[in-house]
Amino acid sequence: MDFFDSVGEVPKASGLDDLVGRSLDDGWKMMVPDRNKREKLMPEFIKYWKANNIDFPKYVNPYVLEVLTRLKADGNVLAIASAGVIEEIDRMVLECGFSGLFDQIISGESVKHNKPAPDIYIESVKRLRINATRCIAIEDSQHGIAAAKGAGLTTWAVHYPEYHIDQTAADIVFNGFEDINRYITK
Template sequence: MKQAVIFDMDGVLVDTESFYFKRRMKFFDDLKIEPATRKIEDFIGSTNGMIWERLVPDDDEKRNILKEEYSKYCKEHEVCFQEILNPSVKEVIRELKDRNLKIAIASSSERKEILRMVEECGIASCIDFVISGEECVQSKPDPEIYIRAIKALELLETEVLAVEDSALGIRAAKAAGVTVAALEPRDYYIDQSEADCKVNDLIEIISEI
């Protein structure tokens, strides 16, 4: 019997993966610079540092300059989380709370963005624990983020269900000993073969608890 669900944020609770990808490509297009890759699959589940190493792999100085410029660009083109909230999120959270399950978020995104998301989407009061990749020494697929979340929830690994979308996130949760449900993306392909099960809609995780 599961006692908690740990959600990844990007691509699971909110469809930020597509938004962020389009924003990055527009940034490079505006500067008339060609990034090293234009495949969205190359960025799914990655940390900010990993993403920039893929965009500008061989020039540290150029990468740092562009990264700083992009930070300013993002403030002018900020994501509205309410507009890209997964339609099933509130129903799923309500059902989990009715069953007295704990809810956590373990995401590679910055903590301030996770907290902004839960506030904007009106689900902050339902979240028992939040951990960001920037708070961890190691990034996904290392299991650190899940190990720390499980410890904070004061549960056993077998009592937790993780909901992920990326191969890196799935691998991190599995390495921590957690059962993983993978939410299949609609607009691109991700290898989710390491997950215990796949769902097309978040509401389907209820049957896995």
């Protein structure tokens, strides 16, 4: 949204409900439905994005590393199945100290249909050689929940009070990673 402000554009969609959990391409199609305008703005956005990288450690919940470490120590297989761009996912993993915790990292760029389609979870489960009914997806977006449920995974949602995202399709909704940590250490 800062980018749109900087170039004097008003996106057609800007709500978290609409955009969180979608791929960059899908989000852009919603924000800038006019293809010509989108193609004109995208190179400017890429420059802006590279010059204004997200400071992932600043935003990561402090309990995420604790939850991941506990799950891994308990012998669980962990994967990231993100709608995002692989370069950003890899940078986040490195900068947040998550390296070595994941057995598989997959971006929605590598499947035919990104979230909310189930393709990313189907592919992740296939690569891990695990039955989907034995997997749990931890999601925060309506689109991610739909993707995980569509692939047959039990789905936990992380609710953040500052966001108003419909998570009713999840099997369990937690009030942050601290609640997940308490739940898995019972």
